[in-house]
Amino acid sequence: MDRHSAADRSESLHSSSPAVVRRLIRDGHFAENTAGASAGFLQANLVVLPYQSAFDFLTFCQRNPKPCPLLAVGKRGDPSLPTLGDDIDIRTDVPRYRVFRDGNLVDEVSDIRDIWRDDLVTFAIGCSFSWEEALVDEGVPVRHVELGRNVSMYRTNVATEPAGAFAGDLVVSMRPLRPDHAIRAIQITSRFPLAHGAPVHFGDPEAIGITDLAKPDYGDAVEILDDEVPVFWACGVTPQVAILGAGLDFCVTHMPGCMLVTDVPSVRTAII
Amino acid sequence: MDRHSAADRSESLHSSSPAVVRRLIRDGHFAENTAGASAGFLQANLVVLPYQSAFDFLTFCQRNPKPCPLLAVGKRGDPSLPTLGDDIDIRTDVPRYRVFRDGNLVDEVSDIRDIWRDDLVTFAIGCSFSWEEALVDEGVPVRHVELGRNVSMYRTNVATEPAGAFAGDLVVSMRPLRPDHAIRAIQITSRFPLAHGAPVHFGDPEAIGITDLAKPDYGDAVEILDDEVPVFWACGVTPQVAILGAGLDFCVTHMPGCMLVTDVPSVRTAII
Numbered sequence: 001m002d003r004h005s006a007a008d009r010s011e012s013l014h015s016s017s018p019a020v021v022r023r024l025i026r027d028g029h030f031a032e033n034t035a036g037a038s039a040g041f042l043q044a045n046l047v048v049l050p051y052q053s054a055f056d057f058l059t060f061c062q063r064n065p066k067p068c069p070l071l072a073v074g075k076r077g078d079p080s081l082p083t084l085g086d087d088i089d090i091r092t093d094v095p096r097y098r099v100f101r102d103g104n105l106v107d108e109v110s111d112i113r114d115i116w117r118d119d120l121v122t123f124a125i126g127c128s129f130s131w132e133e134a135l136v137d138e139g140v141p142v143r144h145v146e147l148g149r150n151v152s153m154y155r156t157n158v159a160t161e162p163a164g165a166f167a168g169d170l171v172v173s174m175r176p177l178r179p180d181h182a183i184r185a186i187q188i189t190s191r192f193p194l195a196h197g198a199p200v201h202f203g204d205p206e207a208i209g210i211t212d213l214a215k216p217d218y219g220d221a222v223e224i225l226d227d228e229v230p231v232f233w234a235c236g237v238t239p240q241v242a243i244l245g246a247g248l249d250f251c252v253t254h255m256p257g258c259m260l261v262t263d264v265p266s267v268r269t270a271i272i
Numbered sequence: 273m274d275r276h277s278a279a280d281r282s283e284s285l286h287s288s289s290p291a292v293v294r295r296l297i298r299d300g301h302f303a304e305n306t307a308g309a310s311a312g313f314l315q316a317n318l319v320v321l322p323y324q325s326a327f328d329f330l331t332f333c334q335r336n337p338k339p340c341p342l343l344a345v346g347k348r349g350d351p352s353l354p355t356l357g358d359d360i361d362i363r364t365d366v367p368r369y370r371v372f373r374d375g376n377l378v379d380e381v382s383d384i385r386d387i388w389r390d391d392l393v394t395f396a397i398g399c400s401f402s403w404e405e406a407l408v409d410e411g412v413p414v415r416h417v418e419l420g421r422n423v424s425m426y427r428t429n430v431a432t433e434p435a436g437a438f439a440g441d442l443v444v445s446m447r448p449l450r451p452d453h454a455i456r457a458i459q460i461t462s463r464f465p466l467a468h469g470a471p472v473h474f475g476d477p478e479a480i481g482i483t484d485l486a487k488p489d490y491g492d493a494v495e496i497l498d499d500e501v502p503v504f505w506a507c508g509v510t511p512q513v514a515i516l517g518a519g520l521d522f523c524v525t526h527m528p529g530c531m532l533v534t535d536v537p538s539v540r541t542a543i544i
């Protein structure tokens with residue numbers, strides 16, 4: 001996507017309400033990443049799994065609040081999340097889903113109504129897209145949004161705290177920033193613990209087991225300029241690594257970067 | 273307790289390490305409230321209940337993060353909480369316990385080893401005692417600690433967000449403060465979301481359903497001076513109201529004010 005079409009997309013989605021973006025997604029008109037969409041509203045990572053594993057997964061989230069800050073937990077068998085939006089149907093309102101069976105990724109789809117089950121529990125986990133508008137408002141540029149790309153995400157060698165069968169390494173998102181912008185970004189994102197809060201690392205990628213920033217494990221690569229450092233935030237794709245390891249018979253997540261856009265203004269969750 | 277003995281107690285417990293305080297409790301030498309003990313360390317409210325209700329209770333905590341910020345969730349049947357202290361045995365390390373059966377409070381004891389079960393799950397919930405030292409350090413006096421008393425706690429008419437069978441009104445703790453101190457206390461406690469964070473109300477007690485500040489539902493009363501306002505924080509006794517309503521066959525909590533003292537320095541959990 002060149003800068004011109006990126007700007008077009010940015011203009012339309014950026015200022016659209018969450019309800020409008022969800023309707024576009026639900027009606028099959030939008031199945032891409034949601035970076036920059038409905039600027040200023042909470043976006044959410046998705047995990048849907050059987051009730052039998054729900055306590056262990058909720059405990060995994062409690063033990064790993066940086067990658068897994070919980071925005072909402074659905075009722076067993078219920079695809080709504082009323083605290084995040086009146087009309088949300090989690091089976092249709094995410095642009096792309098990943099379906100896991102017996103610990104393997106088996107499918108990527110845009111609708112999960114046909115595979116929904118009465119024993120499924122939905123977890124909505126905070127997402128760093130939620131505070132990117134706050135960075136821009138304070139003069140901190142966000143390159144992947146400027147370019148109309150998905151954010152760069154990487155698997156690290158930093159272990160999460162296990163719970164039941166859930167365990168695995170942390171996934172991070174990365175934004176290249178000048179040091180002065182990085183300092184401001186640390187201050188701003190500290191205010192948003194429900195969207196991963198402050199970064200977990202900056203500088204040397206190999207210190208957290210990332211060998212090549214040009215080859216993200218999820219999302220798109222972006223250029224890092226000479227006067228910039230990579231800054232890393234815990235990422236809500238982390239559960240997808242834990243799920244692979246847990247070998248669940250069935251599980252659904254979002255496709256990394258293709259988030260649930262909620263009706264909750266991000267600032268409403270800000271600490272101080 | 274007069275001011276002299278309060279000062280004595282304050283001196284000994286205030287500067288004792290959490291491990292020493294837990295040993296005193298475990299050995300039966302201390303069975304009172306822990307206000308002011310091991311200043312600067314996280315203290316925790318306790319809920320112990322059967323695994324069958326654990327997912328619903330964990331969801332209740334997720335939906336009510338102000339009264340129920342989770343510090344740790346134990347493994348099924350396991351009375352240790354290693355992330356809060358190497359030697360913690362939750363069956364002996366709390367000064368006083370309350371035992372609930374069939375939705376009624378039936379006993380208050382100082383040890384629960386004889387009623388422990390293999391299906392029990394432990395929840396440690398943050399406590400406002402954790403930041404009282406931070407207030408004192410910044411020149412904000414805390415009257416109940418000065419007087420060697422338990423904090424004043426009240427049931428309100430503010431409903432929590434239900435989860436499963438868990439529902440009920442919010443419980444708050446109250447500290448009388450001058451407005452300038454209240455403003456500073458709002459700033460300071462905002463840094464500690466795992467210890468209830470910023471207050472939920474100040475001023476008129478009737479606005480949240482409290483009719484007589486001189487008669488707290490839990491803990492001790494303290495005087496409110498003419499130039500002071502009552503300031504109210506969400507309290508980790510809230511689950512005890514929810515538990516009464518849920519009618520669990522079995523459940524154990526701490527006695528309000530008689531907390532688990534952990535090895536975690538409070539500042540280590542501070543946001544910004």
